[in-house]
Amino acid sequence: MRLRGFYGNSIDMNLDQTLRTQIQNAVTALFNQTIDAVQVQPTNHEFEGSHTLVCFPLTKLSRKGPEETGRLIGDYLVQHSGMVNRFNVVKGFLNLVLNDAVWVEVFQTIFANPNYGQLPPNGQEIMIEYSSPNTNKPLHLGHLRNNFLGYSVAEIYAANGFNVHKVQIINDRGIHICKSMAAWKLFGNGETPESTGVKGDHLVGKYYVKFDKELKVQVKPIIETIESGVVEGFSKTETDQLLACNKQIAVLQNKLQTEAVAVDRAAISALGAGVEESFALALAEKATWKDVLKNLSAEDTGDVPAKDIEQKLKKLQALLKNVISLEEKIAEQKAAIKEIAQNKTAIMGIAQDMLRKWEQKDEETVALWKTMNGWVYNGFSATYKRMGVDFEKLYYESDTYLLGKQEVLKGVEKGLFFQKEDGSVWVDLTAEGLDQKLLLRSDGTSVYMTQDIGTAILRFTDFPKIMGQVYTVGNEQEHHFKVLFIILSKLGFEWAKRCFHLSYGMVDLPTGKMKSREGTVVDADDLMQEMVDEAEVLTRKLGRIEDLSEDEAKQLFEMIGLGGLKFFLLKVDPKKRMLFDPNESIQLQGFTGPFIQYTHARCRSIGRKAESMNLVCTEADLRLVHTLEPEEREALVVLSLFETKIREAAREYSPAVIANYAFDLAKVYNKFYQNIPVFNEADQVKLKFRVAFTKAIADAIGKAMNLLGIAVPEKM
RNA sequence: GGUCCGAUAGCUCAACUGGAUAGAGCAUCAGCCUUCUAAGCUGACGGUUCGGGGUUCGAGUCCCUGUCGGAUCACCA
Numbered sequence: 001m002r003l004r005g006f007y008g009n010s011i012d013m014n015l016d017q018t019l020r021t022q023i024q025n026a027v028t029a030l031f032n033q034t035i036d037a038v039q040v041q042p043t044n045h046e047f048e049g050s051h052t053l054v055c056f057p058l059t060k061l062s063r064k065g066p067e068e069t070g071r072l073i074g075d076y077l078v079q080h081s082g083m084v085n086r087f088n089v090v091k092g093f094l095n096l097v098l099n100d101a102v103w104v105e106v107f108q109t110i111f112a113n114p115n116y117g118q119l120p121p122n123g124q125e126i127m128i129e130y131s132s133p134n135t136n137k138p139l140h141l142g143h144l145r146n147n148f149l150g151y152s153v154a155e156i157y158a159a160n161g162f163n164v165h166k167v168q169i170i171n172d173r174g175i176h177i178c179k180s181m182a183a184w185k186l187f188g189n190g191e192t193p194e195s196t197g198v199k200g201d202h203l204v205g206k207y208y209v210k211f212d213k214e215l216k217v218q219v220k221p222i223i224e225t226i227e228s229g230v231v232e233g234f235s236k237t238e239t240d241q242l243l244a245c246n247k248q249i250a251v252l253q254n255k256l257q258t259e260a261v262a263v264d265r266a267a268i269s270a271l272g273a274g275v276e277e278s279f280a281l282a283l284a285e286k287a288t289w290k291d292v293l294k295n296l297s298a299e300d301t302g303d304v305p306a307k308d309i310e311q312k313l314k315k316l317q318a319l320l321k322n323v324i325s326l327e328e329k330i331a332e333q334k335a336a337i338k339e340i341a342q343n344k345t346a347i348m349g350i351a352q353d354m355l356r357k358w359e360q361k362d363e364e365t366v367a368l369w370k371t372m373n374g375w376v377y378n379g380f381s382a383t384y385k386r387m388g389v390d391f392e393k394l395y396y397e398s399d400t401y402l403l404g405k406q407e408v409l410k411g412v413e414k415g416l417f418f419q420k421e422d423g424s425v426w427v428d429l430t431a432e433g434l435d436q437k438l439l440l441r442s443d444g445t446s447v448y449m450t451q452d453i454g455t456a457i458l459r460f461t462d463f464p465k466i467m468g469q470v471y472t473v474g475n476e477q478e479h480h481f482k483v484l485f486i487i488l489s490k491l492g493f494e495w496a497k498r499c500f501h502l503s504y505g506m507v508d509l510p511t512g513k514m515k516s517r518e519g520t521v522v523d524a525d526d527l528m529q530e531m532v533d534e535a536e537v538l539t540r541k542l543g544r545i546e547d548l549s550e551d552e553a554k555q556l557f558e559m560i561g562l563g564g565l566k567f568f569l570l571k572v573d574p575k576k577r578m579l580f581d582p583n584e585s586i587q588l589q590g591f592t593g594p595f596i597q598y599t600h601a602r603c604r605s606i607g608r609k610a611e612s613m614n615l616v617c618t619e620a621d622l623r624l625v626h627t628l629e630p631e632e633r634e635a636l637v638v639l640s641l642f643e644t645k646i647r648e649a650a651r652e653y654s655p656a657v658i659a660n661y662a663f664d665l666a667k668v669y670n671k672f673y674q675n676i677p678v679f680n681e682a683d684q685v686k687l688k689f690r691v692a693f694t695k696a697i698a699d700a701i702g703k704a705m706n707l708l709g710i711a712v713p714e715k716m
Numbered sequence: 717g718g719u720c721c722g723a724u725a726g727c728u729c730a731a732c733u734g735g736a737u738a739g740a741g742c743a744u745c746a747g748c749c750u751u752c753u754a755a756g757c758u759g760a761c762g763g764u765u766c767g768g769g770g771u772u773c774g775a776g777u778c779c780c781u782g783u784c785g786g787a788u789c790a791c792c793a
């Protein structure tokens with residue numbers, strides 16, 4: 001979705017624009033040529049100046065070298081512009097130093113604008129979806145990235161002048177919740193959140209895990225029977241498939257044995273001691289080749305240089321390529337068998353039966369469904385509250401899947417979709433370079449895609465003025481949304497092209513990927529609590545909370561713990577997969593939330609002292625400021641970028657832009673703070689200016705952090 | 717196998733969409749508290765931007781190619 005054209009001008013852009021015009025004038029005056037585009041960029045820190053003109057492209061017009069061109073333009077600007085104080089030319093780059101008066105004026109504008117950081121309303125409405133959990137288990141670390149991201153993007157759009165509608169779709173229907181229901185019915189003994197004291201979403205999650213465990217137990221003998229060659233009691237297609245799998249496995253295993261013998265054992269032994277023993281294990285079939293390789297790479301290798309180990313592993317990998325690829329193929333076949341076998345277990349039968357009954361509105365099933373979903377919602381709302389996220393409207397899959405079905409059937413009538421012999425409905429996307437996609441099962445029930453079609457249409461009906469919709473969903477679903485948007489277009493909805501999938505990368509742990517079945521998920525509630533606890537420990541250690549009440553202290557720990565967590569998850573470009581290192585996330589120094597919160601508290605401390613001294617800065621005072629210290633100038637340059645960053649963050653759908661900016665601002669202010677003690681200043685004008693300047697920085701930091709959903713303390 | 721995404725300092729991440737000697741933080745080392753909050757500041761160390769070609773005044777960024785990692789291609793959601 002393109003949003004260009006909804007943005008106005010900000011302070012630094014005006015400055016930039018004026019400068020560009022003056023450069024254009026200079027070029028016209030000097031070389032008797034006109035240009036329509038000039039390349040101006042921020043000056044590198046190592047050189048003096050704030051704006052830099054790239055001169056290379058101008059050499060054709062000036063018929064002079066880049067340095068000479070730069071000098072001529074620089075001279076001209078100093079003499080005629082009234083803005084440029086001095087300049088320097090390095091290679092082909094013209095670095096401009098603006099008059100302090102220009103920066104003082106910039107500050108006056110910011111000072112006079114209490115809404116600095118909030119762009120005027122642009123009359124546009126936009127919908128942002130995030131969170132959208134399944135109702136069978138509690139929220140985890142992945143949801144945290146999703147929620148913080150969605151919430152922050154919503155705030156950023158609001159700051160850009162949009163009227164934002166935050167929504168989510170709750171996946172309250174389907175086989176997943178039936179699994180929890182089935183397990184609860186079988187093993188729950190009537191447990192409730194009240195009777196156990198367990199948070200509702202966690203209780204329901206417990207039974208989801210229980211279901212999976214039981215399923216594993218029940219499916220094992222079935223798989224063993226199948227693999228022994230006995231395939232009975234399956235439908236025709238299933239039987240064919242299973243027999244085919246068995247056949248494939250036999251062939252693959254034969255090949256594997258041949259390949260295993262062919263592995264160059266001599267080459268492996270040559271790689272070092274210990275390696276060979278590990279492979280003896282693999283040959284005895286106690287481990288797969290892949291596991292052996294994995295174990296070796298994880299082994300403690302003492303003081304062998306890392307590069308050597310890496311090379312060794314690469315060699316090994318190459319030697320074992322064939323056997324590992326065969327193993328993987330066998331695993332694929334086994335997975336296919338498992339899939340079919342699972343449907344034959346008693347417990348899966350119960351869950352599927354519940355799903356059918358639910359669709360038929362069976363009273364008892366619906367009642368249980370309502371009860372357990374209710375537990376989950378209570379749990380979720382507690383989690384959302386602590387996370388500090390909210391929603392204007394909730395959509396429930398159980399309300400939208402039928403609507404989706406209607407729309408699909410309409411599509412069939414119009415000839416947009418087609419029906420197969422078994423009654424299933426499909427859309428043909430081969431013209432778009434994709435496959436055929438199922439929209440309704442042969443028994444007429446809805447799939448994921450069906451309900452998303454319904455939800456989208458319902459939303460544009462509920463909010464007819466929205467220009468578009470943003471879906472905050474992990475990048476594993478890129479294909480899904482690509483297909484969804486094409487289908488909506490086919491159905492004739494012109495707004496389909498203004499739907500945008502805000503696709504973000506997965507969160508990895510140092511131990512690898514999170515897998516709910518292997519119990520390696522990081523629970524959202526637990527994580528938030530740990531962060532707050534850690535914040536408390538570290539804060540008490542620093543001993544700065546003596547004059548805070550117990551309540552205030554608690555609030556502060558909450559602010560720091562969650563601020564740290566949010567900042568950690570938001571500072572990385574959303575598109576990229578990121579590593580969550582728990583140890584690093586609770587750090588308070590450097591590029592962290594608490595560092596920025598701390599800077600804010602410092603500023604406020606100065607503010608309080610100024611108030612106690614009755615120091616008030618007026619616009620008249622500012623008019624008396626004529627010179628700036630380098631630290632002040634530097635900070636003002638950063639401060640003036642705020643609204644441009646707010647725009648950029650919206651354009652890129654990236655809170656990371658704001659996070660980086662807030663950090664830059666805090667850093668540049670700390671430099672000022674350290675070098676120029678504010679209250680040591682005898683000159684009243686300078687003193688007042690610095691107090692006002694500090695307040696402006698604090699406000700900008702606070703607003704930037706708010707865009708990330710992070711609160712900032714008065715003291716810490 | 718097809719499609720898409722990624723690879724930058726020991727680690728985690730930037731790099732204004734083609735511009736300068738590729739920047740921060742962490743870690744390591746060395747300095748700075750009689751001062752508005754040291755959760756801070758200053759410095760040092762650290763790079764063949766995965767390999768190989770190409771495009772041009774100029775490439776981490778664009779094109780081709782190879783290697784590695786991830787995602788996806790369900791009558792799951």
